Amino acid sequence: MSPEASYLWRQILNHANLFFSRKALELLKAGQVRFVSFDQAIRGGDQAVMIPIDLPVPSRPEKTWQVAFNGARLTLWNRIDRPVVGDWRAVPDETAPLWYVHRTGTVLPAWNLFGNLFKLLTFGEELMTNERDKHGRFDALYSPRFKAGLLETPAFNEAVAALVATCAGLHRNGVPDLYLDKLLKPPVIVLSHDCDILLGNDHWTQLVRAVRVLAPVARAKFPRVANLWWIARNAVYPRRFYFDNVPGMIDLERGFAFTSTFYLLNGSGGRYGARSGSGILRQLLPLIPSGWDVGIHYNYDTFLDHDRFRTQFNELGEIVHKPINSGRAHYLRFDSKQSLPFLESFGIRCDESAGYAARIGYRCGIGGCFQPYDASSTGPLDIWEVPLVVMDGTLVSQYGEESVVAFRRLLLHLSRVGGAMSLVYHPGQFHNPEHPKMLGLYHRLLIECRQLGAKSETALSLVNNVSS
Amino acid sequence: MQVGLIAEDEYDACNNFHNLLYGKRRTIEQWRWEFVSPLFGNPQLPFAVVRDNDRIVGTQALIPIRMIDKNGIYWTGKSEETLLDPTYRGKGFSEKMYQLVFDYALQNGLVCIWGFTRATKALNKSGFDVPTVTSQILFPFSSRAVSVLLRSHAAAHERDSTGSFKSACYRSACSLAQVLSAITFSYTGRRLPATGNLQVRTLDEPPEDAGRLCETFVRQWGGTTIYRDAAYLRWRVFDNPFVKAVIRAVYDREQLLGWVAYSLGDDRMGQLVDLILAIDRTKPYSSEDVTRLLLREAVIGTRNMGAVALRGWHVNDHPFDKMLTRVAGNSGFYLVKKGLAAVLHPIIKGSDPRPYGSFRNWYVTRIYTEGVFG
Numbered sequence: 066m067s068p069e070a071s072y073l074w075r076q077i078l079n080h081a082n083l084f085f086s087r088k089a090l091e092l093l094k095a096g097q098v099r100f101v102s103f104d105q106a107i108r109g110g111d112q113a114v115m116i117p118i119d120l121p122v123p124s125r126p127e128k129t130w131q132v133a134f135n136g137a138r139l140t141l142w143n144r145i146d147r148p149v150v151g152d153w154r155a156v157p158d159e160t161a162p163l164w165y166v167h168r169t170g171t172v173l174p175a176w177n178l179f180g181n182l183f184k185l186l187t188f189g190e191e192l193m194t195n196e197r198d199k200h201g202r203f204d205a206l207y208s209p210r211f212k213a214g215l216l217e218t219p220a221f222n223e224a225v226a227a228l229v230a231t232c233a234g235l236h237r238n239g240v241p242d243l244y245l246d247k248l249l250k251p252p253v254i255v256l257s258h259d260c261d262i263l264l265g266n267d268h269w270t271q272l273v274r275a276v277r278v279l280a281p282v283a284r285a286k287f288p289r290v291a292n293l294w295w296i297a298r299n300a301v302y303p304r305r306f307y308f309d310n311v312p313g314m315i316d317l318e319r320g321f322a323f324t325s326t327f328y329l330l331n332g333s334g335g336r337y338g339a340r341s342g343s344g345i346l347r348q349l350l351p352l353i354p355s356g357w358d359v360g361i362h363y364n365y366d367t368f369l370d371h372d373r374f375r376t377q378f379n380e381l382g383e384i385v386h387k388p389i390n391s392g393r394a395h396y397l398r399f400d401s402k403q404s405l406p407f408l409e410s411f412g413i414r415c416d417e418s419a420g421y422a423a424r425i426g427y428r429c430g431i432g433g434c435f436q437p438y439d440a441s442s443t444g445p446l447d448i449w450e451v452p453l454v455v456m457d458g459t460l461v462s463q464y465g466e467e468s469v470v471a472f473r474r475l476l477l478h479l480s481r482v483g484g485a486m487s488l489v490y491h492p493g494q495f496h497n498p499e500h501p502k503m504l505g506l507y508h509r510l511l512i513e514c515r516q517l518g519a520k521s522e523t524a525l526s527l528v529n530n531v532s533s
Numbered sequence: 534m535q536v537g538l539i540a541e542d543e544y545d546a547c548n549n550f551h552n553l554l555y556g557k558r559r560t561i562e563q564w565r566w567e568f569v570s571p572l573f574g575n576p577q578l579p580f581a582v583v584r585d586n587d588r589i590v591g592t593q594a595l596i597p598i599r600m601i602d603k604n605g606i607y608w609t610g611k612s613e614e615t616l617l618d619p620t621y622r623g624k625g626f627s628e629k630m631y632q633l634v635f636d637y638a639l640q641n642g643l644v645c646i647w648g649f650t651r652a653t654k655a656l657n658k659s660g661f662d663v664p665t666v667t668s669q670i671l672f673p674f675s676s677r678a679v680s681v682l683l684r685s686h687a688a689a690h691e692r693d694s695t696g697s698f699k700s701a702c703y704r705s706a707c708s709l710a711q712v713l714s715a716i717t718f719s720y721t722g723r724r725l726p727a728t729g730n731l732q733v734r735t736l737d738e739p740p741e742d743a744g745r746l747c748e749t750f751v752r753q754w755g756g757t758t759i760y761r762d763a764a765y766l767r768w769r770v771f772d773n774p775f776v777k778a779v780i781r782a783v784y785d786r787e788q789l790l791g792w793v794a795y796s797l798g799d800d801r802m803g804q805l806v807d808l809i810l811a812i813d814r815t816k817p818y819s820s821e822d823v824t825r826l827l828l829r830e831a832v833i834g835t836r837n838m839g840a841v842a843l844r845g846w847h848v849n850d851h852p853f854d855k856m857l858t859r860v861a862g863n864s865g866f867y868l869v870k871k872g873l874a875a876v877l878h879p880i881i882k883g884s885d886p887r888p889y890g891s892f893r894n895w896y897v898t899r900i901y902t903e904g905v906f907g
Contacts, residue, residue, distance in 0.1 A: 309837050310837060312834070312837050313834075313836075313837030313838040313839060314838075316779045316797075316834055316837065316838050317797060317838045317839070319735075319777060319779055320776045320777050320778070320779065320796055320797060321776070321777070322777060354735065354737070355737075356737075495839065496837070496838070496839035504839065505801050505839055507839075508797065508799075508801060508838075508839060512799055515774075515775075516558055516560075518560070
């Protein structure tokens with residue numbers, strides 16, 4: 066097996082270990098999945114899943130189609146045509162195939178499974194372009210999948226689900242299944258909170274409010290005087306609706322038997338920095354009970370800067386008095402090539418930065434966790450990525466009144482194909498009348514998680530589960 | 534048509550019947566948690582059903598609940614899941630189901646059946662007394678509380694009682710009440726006891742001495758209350774698959790003095806699920822002081838969770854209930870004289886001198902309730 070195939074197979078097994086039953090994992094490991102050249106794959110002969118690894122991956126998704134599977138619809142792209150040589154039939158049908166099955170029992174994916182997944186896990190589509198926004202981020206709009214409407218498709222999860230069902234079917238009667246009877250675990254929700262503003266009276270936040278008062282006047286509209294109230298209120302009670310929301314979020318999560326991670330922002334201040342300073346973190350920590358995790362929210366100016374990052378990391382270590390193993394970048398500043406090796410060098414075991422700031426979706430095509438690929442050593446790095454899928458404000462700006470419906474749709478899909486959804490909710494957005502659209506939203510999202518039987522893991526506990 | 538006790542293979546059908554009738558999404562795990570008590574030994578549930586061929590068209594359940602008074606602990610049945618398909622009403626099925634669970638109660642040592650309802654007439658026909666109508670204590674956080682209360686009222690009466698002018702008036706009144714409550718609450722915060730040795734902790738596990746606290750409670754305050762020992766708290770709170778209430782317990786060094794339990798309902802209404810305490814008279818603080826402290830925890834806790842209001846029950850004139858209502862009133866709560874009627878049906882009469890049939894001396898909170906809140 067090539068190093069690339071070996072790497073991908075390992076990620077598939079890790080994923081199956083987390084989100085599928087023990088039996089499913091055994092079926093996958095039973096040797097019925099092989100990564101081979103396309104020529105070898107279409108030869109037929111063995112009852113096995115033959116995955117071609119040498120097919121080119123187009124720069125943009127081509128030929129998308131959907132296949133009914135386990136009560137959901139899998140979305141596939143980059144189609145492989147049915148081999149003309151030999152006796153192959155499409156499953157479930159010719160117009161929307163998932164697999165091609167040879168009369169000897171060989172199963173061939175109907176899409177470029179290896180190419181698509183390897184490209185997604187290795188940030189392939191980001192490496193093809195230099196387009197970045199003003200914060201140096203790869204915006205969702207630059208992704209070829211955005212134009213194809215595929216950002217909310219967890220392609221990796223769907224592929225693993227299809228593989229598991231196929232292995233189960235081959236094991237039982239030699240034919241791929243299209244359902245996952247008792248092979249799937251409940252979906253997992255990975256909750257986290259970026260504690261970037263814990264006091265509502267810092268100069269920048271108050272200045273932004275002041276600007277909001279007058280900004281409509283420039284457009285010949287009435288000034289938004291409500292902002293004067295927020296200015297006055299947080300001047301008198303700086304913790305209200307920020308710091309005070311933290312115990313409220315914890316109590317709320319406790320009610321659902323969920324836990325979460327608090328990513329703490331310390332270090333330099335300023336507009337993009339730690340506006341509330343580092344001192345408040347010492348008062349926050351006693352509020353975070355055991356079972357909840359604490360990680361680092363990498364400050365804006367530490368992006369790929371060893372000295373600054375080390376300063377922030379060490380300072381937080383002194384505040385927390387515990388090893389810091391997980392983190393997420395402030396403003397989601399993340400370089401697809403350099404960030405993960407950079408973070409690994411500081412001992413970060415688990416990162417949650419690989420998400421989009423302006424859209425919800427699966428940046429790496431996976432809802433769960435994976436080890437990034439290191440091209441130089443042709444193996445996985447010793448760090449895990451748990452890609453962010455849903456950010457509070459982004460969900461509302463994208464879906465408005467339909468936010469809960471959209472969230473439910475994503476989680477429902479994961480409940481059918483297996484996986485985890487990483488959701489970030491900021492304390493200042495949780496219960497703050499200044500953001501009326503957000504009032505009660507976190508609660509409603511958690512209710513949906515409960516209704517869909519989701520289990521809660523922190524990013525770190527998820528990684529610990531897979532690596533234990 | 535047949536009325537009988539539920540069989541194990543009918544659990545799903547009963548839950549589906551409930552969901553269909555109420556438009557709910559209760560899961561079978563939640564149903565099991567509600568009705569399959571880990572504390573009551575009998576595998577046959579006290580759950581009557583009406584079957585029309587293979588279809589469930591009516592249900593009447595009891596949740597076995599242990600009560601404690603000065604003479605000890607005994608079993609009662611909390612009436613629950615009173616449902617009948619509208620097309621089958623007026624044919625005596627409710628009475629037949631009740632008779633079945635009454636018989637079950639008699640055979641299994643449940644000394645009385647109790648509950649809370651708006652449908653007092655129907656229950657009167659089945660032999661229930663209506664000893665009292667409950668009130669509520671309410672602490673408003675937002676004028677949105679009005680919408681929640683009106684919605685739940687309208688749903689209960691199956692009609693829309695929310696005229697826009699009326700609800701605007703309610704909202705204005707609620708905004709004013711909210712300000713007054715906040716001022717009162719802020720003032721009472723300065724009158725908290727000197728908390729030298731007192732410590733409030735959030736419980737991750739039910740306290741082992743919870744049962745002992747209930748015993749002390751009935752010795753100090755008299756009457757009857759729910760026996761919330763560690764096993765009960767684990768079942769009703771910590772293993773609750775709907776919403777697990779937050780329990781904040783107050784300790785004097787390592788001695789458990791009492792706790793408050795609160796939660797946030799799916800409609801964002803904060804619920805005072807439970808409050809109980811037993812304070813030794815030799816302590817330098819009073820029961821009122823500690824009650825005020827615990828109410829404060831519940832107010833701040835639910836407010837930070839994003840609740841639109843916090844409400845609890847005032848059921849009767851049990852001395853503790855009266856004291857709690859008084860302290861709540863001094864802490865910014867309002868007493869709203871609107872609530873469900875309590876109903877009670879004694880099963881064992883005559884020879885047993887204990888006042889099972891007297892609801893006046895019961896101290897009950899939402900800790901008993903059927904699911905979502907406790």
